[in-house]
């Protein structure tokens with residue numbers, strides 16, 4: 001990115017790869033603000049491939065990235081003059097339809113662009129290619145970028161999963177020692193990672209619709225589990241506790257009940273517990289109960305649970321532990337992305353608690369490999385992330 005910034009500063013030409021990379025970086029600025037819409041970024045180059053403007057979709061229901069980039073054009077020359085022979089790079093095919101906002105493809109088709117380059121084809125087969133067609137019919141070259149599809153998909157993976165499977169996107173977040181432990185057997189886990197990694201963990205709460213944790217984590221750690229991040233000062237997250245017998249309700253002094261408003265707090269209980277009038281009474285004014293089927297192995301049927309969350313308009317969830325909660329999402333094939341914060345310390349297998357303790361891999365053919373893995377350094381920790389499913 002440094003080279004791209006330098007070239008822009010010196011008013012030097014950008015390559016197509018650079019323009020799309022910049023558009024991808026721009027798209028990420030919308031994460032946590034645009035859901036359930038996709039995060040989309042856009043860059044405009046002039047006829048000599050010099051940078052003119054960039055923009056991203058900022059808020060759900062607001063103007064799309066292409067329109068924001070057009071609004072960000074320099075004002076020293078008329079728009080028509082600036083855009084003569086210009087090229088626009090956008091991470092997702094311009095929309096063909098009129099929804100909450102007018103059609104971007106139609107808006108672009110009226111301008112003197114030489115070319116529109118888009119990263120991903122619209123995932124809706126009924127409209128895929130329609131935006132490109134409107135632009136081509138106006139005599140503007142319209143090109144599918146074709147490269148880096150994994151990286152481009154990553155920028156709007158929640159949206160793509162929602163669209164294709166009508167289920168929330170599931171991310172797992174864990175802080176682990178070098179030997180794969182997430183806590184000591186005593187239950188102690190504060191803190192495995194440093195402050196910077198923990199701040200990033202809270203950012204992930206803001207970019208998902210709901211945080212999910214198991215009952216033991218609540219009982220042992222008494223955590224806040226709210227966002228507390230400078231980029232999202234106003235945002236409140238929704239929280240779901242996996243607590244089949246509703247035990248957390250007998251401890252109303254827990255921090256989660258003080259911090260999270262009842263409309264944002266949910267407890268997944270078994271069908272049997274849900275039918276218990278006393279539990280219903282204890283939950284009143286504290287949290288909403290969701291009834292979920294327990295399987296013969298005493299784990300929830302997560303497909304049923306995710307279906308119920310979908311019906312509550314939850315489009316992405318961040319599972320933060322403990323070991324049982326994380327393991328069950330992996331075992332039932334319901335985890336899509338892992339965020340593993342790797343601390344440079346050892347806790348010992350006999351004294352520690354492994355975060356994947358319930359995951360059973362009988363042969364190397366069953367091992368789970370991360371797709372498109374990435375590593376980022378946070379001061380004293382690493383973040384390793386990649387797609388599981």
Ligand SMILES: NC(=O)c1ccc[n+]([C@@H]2O[C@H](COP(=O)([O-])OP(=O)(O)OC[C@H]3O[C@@H](n4cnc5c(N)ncnc54)[C@H](OP(=O)(O)O)[C@@H]3O)[C@@H](O)[C@H]2O)c1
Nearest residue numbers: 175182187189214215216217299300321322323324325328
């Ligand atoms: N390092 C980290 O990133 C991190 C993050 C969070 C927690 N932790 C640590 O993890 C430890 C707790 O882990 P844990 O494995 O004991 O507990 P957990 O997953 O927090 O809670 C386990 C309990 O929650 C319920 N539960 C969880 N998943 C379920 C599912 N899929 N279906 C049905 N019920 C489910 C069950 O309650 P019932 O027993 O009532 O059936 C289960 O016994 C703590 O020491 C905590 O400090 C570490």
